[in-house]
Amino acid sequence: MSDQTKFTLSENDIPKAWYNIQADLPFDLPPVLHPATKKPVGPDDLAPLFPMELIKQEVSKERWIEIPDPVRDVYKLWRPTPLYRAHRLEKALQTPAKIFYKYEGVSPAGSHKPNTAVAQAFYNKEAGTRRITTETGAGQWGSALSLACKMFGIECKVYMVRVSYDQKPYRRYLMETWGATVVPSPSPDTNVGRATLAQDPECSGSLGLAISEAIEDAVTNKTPTKYALGSVLNHVLMHQTVIGLEAQRQLEMADVEPDILIGCIGGGSNFAGFAFPFLPPKLKDKNHKLRVIAVEPAAAPSLTRGVYAYDFGDTSMMTPLIKMYTLGHGFMPAPIHAGGLRYHGMASEICELYRHGYIEARAVNQLTTFEAGVLFAQTESILPAPEAAHAVRAVIDEAIACREEGISRTIVFNLCGHGHFDLSAYERYLSGKMVDYELPEEQIKKAQESLPTVG
Numbered sequence: 001m002s003d004q005t006k007f008t009l010s011e012n013d014i015p016k017a018w019y020n021i022q023a024d025l026p027f028d029l030p031p032v033l034h035p036a037t038k039k040p041v042g043p044d045d046l047a048p049l050f051p052m053e054l055i056k057q058e059v060s061k062e063r064w065i066e067i068p069d070p071v072r073d074v075y076k077l078w079r080p081t082p083l084y085r086a087h088r089l090e091k092a093l094q095t096p097a098k099i100f101y102k103y104e105g106v107s108p109a110g111s112h113k114p115n116t117a118v119a120q121a122f123y124n125k126e127a128g129t130r131r132i133t134t135e136t137g138a139g140q141w142g143s144a145l146s147l148a149c150k151m152f153g154i155e156c157k158v159y160m161v162r163v164s165y166d167q168k169p170y171r172r173y174l175m176e177t178w179g180a181t182v183v184p185s186p187s188p189d190t191n192v193g194r195a196t197l198a199q200d201p202e203c204s205g206s207l208g209l210a211i212s213e214a215i216e217d218a219v220t221n222k223t224p225t226k227y228a229l230g231s232v233l234n235h236v237l238m239h240q241t242v243i244g245l246e247a248q249r250q251l252e253m254a255d256v257e258p259d260i261l262i263g264c265i266g267g268g269s270n271f272a273g274f275a276f277p278f279l280p281p282k283l284k285d286k287n288h289k290l291r292v293i294a295v296e297p298a299a300a301p302s303l304t305r306g307v308y309a310y311d312f313g314d315t316s317m318m319t320p321l322i323k324m325y326t327l328g329h330g331f332m333p334a335p336i337h338a339g340g341l342r343y344h345g346m347a348s349e350i351c352e353l354y355r356h357g358y359i360e361a362r363a364v365n366q367l368t369t370f371e372a373g374v375l376f377a378q379t380e381s382i383l384p385a386p387e388a389a390h391a392v393r394a395v396i397d398e399a400i401a402c403r404e405e406g407i408s409r410t411i412v413f414n415l416c417g418h419g420h421f422d423l424s425a426y427e428r429y430l431s432g433k434m435v436d437y438e439l440p441e442e443q444i445k446k447a448q449e450s451l452p453t454v455g
C-alpha cells in the first residue's frame with residue numbers, strides 16, 4: 001500500500017447497471033399489504049402514485065437493471081464519487097486498522113439522495129408525468145428531488161414540515177433556487193391540510209401529515225402528477241447501489257478487501273446502496289468473514305429495539321403495510337439533530353437481512369456521535385452530516401477494538417453527506433447545550449399498541 005489518499009474513477013466507470021439484491025436473497029420478502037383489504041398490493045394499487053417502470057423495479061428479481069443513459073449523464077455531474085483512505089483518522093486513533101470512506105457529500109444536494117431522485121425523475125418523465133409531489137422534513141430529500149426534477153423539466157412541489165420550514169430555511173432556499181414550490185405543511189392546498197389548519201392554525205406539522213398532503217395532491221391534481229419517496233422502498237435502495245459498485249472498484253485499486261462495512265440507517269437507502277453489492281458471497285455462505293454493520297440512533301432504534309410486525313410506513317396510516325422492525329407508526333422520536341434518522345420503521349430488505357443474520361445492527365447516542373463527527377472533521381477535514389456521524393462513531397469504535405486486539409482490519413464506511421446545513425447542531429454540541437435522550441421502554445410499548453392487526 002502506498003500513501004495514496006484518494007481513489008478516483010473516470011466518468012466511464014460510472015456503473016452501467018444497478019444491482020438488485022432481490023435476485024440473490026436466500027429468502028422471500030414478506031408481501032406488502034393493502035391497508036384496507038390487508039391483501040398483498042398489486043401494480044394497480046400503486047399505479048396512481050408511481051410510474052410503471054418503478055413499480056416493476058420494486059418487485060423485479062433481475063440481478064442487474066440497466067441505468068438509462070440520460071440518468072448516467074446527470075450522474076456525471078458528480079459521479080463517480082471519491083473513496084478516501086482516512087490516514088489522519090487512523091493516526092489519531094493509533095489504530096492498526098485501515099479505514100476507508102466513500103464520500104457521497106460531493107453531490108449538488110450534499111448527500112446520496114440524488115442517486116435515486118434523478119432515476120425517479122427520469123422514469124416519471126418517460127411516463128408523461130408533468131408534476132411530482134413529495135414531503136420533506138429537514139429538506140435533504142426535497143432538495144435532491146428538486147434538482148432532479150429541474151434536470152428533466154418536471155414541476156416539483158414539496159410539502160415541508162412547518163417547524164423545519166420556519167426554523168431550517170436554508171434547504172428551502174436551495175429547493176426554491178432549483179425551481180421547486182415549497183409550502184409549509186399543514187398547507188391550505190389540500191383537504192387534509194385545510195382540516196388540520198381549521199383545528200389548529202399554529203400546527204407545527206409532522207412528516208406523516210406532509211406525506212398525506214403530498215399523496216392527496218398527487219392523486220387529485222388535474223395535471224399528470226405522481227408522488228416520490230426518498231428511502232425504504234426496494235427500487236430506491238437499488239438506485240443507491242451505484243455507491244457500493246463504485247466502491248468495489250476503488251477498493252481493488254487500493255488492493256484491499258473489506259473486513260467490516262458500516263453505514264447509518266434512517267430508512268436504509270444509503271446503507272443498502274453501499275453494502276448490498278458486497279453481500280452476494282455472504283448470502284451464499286453466512287460464515288463468510290465479512291461483517292456488515294448498520295448504525296441507528298439510540299433515540300429511534302427500530303432494528304435494535306423495535307418489534308417485527310406489519311405496520312404503516314407513515315404516521316397518518318395512508319401507506320401500505322410493510323412487515324418490518326418498527327417502533328410503531330405513532331412513535332414520536334426525540335428531537336435529535338440527525339433528522340434523517342428519526343424514522344419509526346426500516347426498509348423491508350434490511351429488516352429481513354438482519355432477521356436472517358446476514359447483517360448486524362447497533363444503536364449509538366447523540367453526544368458520542370457528535371464527538372465522533374468533530375474528531376472526523378478535525379482529522380479528515382470533512383464535516384459529516386449528523387446522520388453520517390453515526391457511522392463514524394461505529395467506525396471509531398471498531399478501529400479502537402483493532403488497536404486493543406492488536407489486529408489490522410480493513411474498515412470501509414459510507415460518508416453519506418456533509419453537514420454544512422447542520423452547523424446549528426454542531427454549535428449546540430460545541431457549546432455544551434446538546435443532551436442525550438434516554439428512550440424509556442414504556443414509550444416504545446405505548447407506540448406499539450397501535451400496530452394494525454393482520455390476518
Ligand SMILES: *Cc1c(COP(=O)(O)O)cnc(C)c1O
Nearest residue numbers: 231266267268269270340387417
Ligand atoms: C436522508 C438521509 C439519511 C437517512 O436516509 P437513509 O435512507 O437511511 O439513507 C442519512 N444520511 C443523510 C445524509 C441523509 O440525507
